[in-house]
Amino acid sequence: MPNTGGPLATEIPNITDWMQGWGSLAAAVTSALAVLFTGWLLRHEIRARREEQADSAGAQARLIVGTVASVDLIP
Incomplete structure (x- = not known):
């Protein structure tokens, strides 16, 4: 099914999207380390x-x- 120009992938990721992604990854790693510790x-x-x-x-x-x-x- 071709992309009809809907809301998916209509704009390129900007810096805030990258920051949120890396922040989520860092939080997941930190949480895993905290559980192990x-x-x-x-x-x-x-x-x-x-x-x-x-x-x-x-x-x-x-x-x-x-x-x-x-x-x-003996008594």
Whole structure:
């Protein structure tokens, strides 16, 4: 179907169209990087929390002190 001169492609892109296009592309790349960084930060915080819990459990276990009581078996 030939172009009948409708609203599509009736004018050439000007500088504002190019700026909007590059701005949209830059925003998409920046958003993707932000999502990746947020995922990395989440994994880092989860790992740090697990290490802290393991250290806390170890410290708690070191606080337990056993004592031996003598039992008199012969009355």
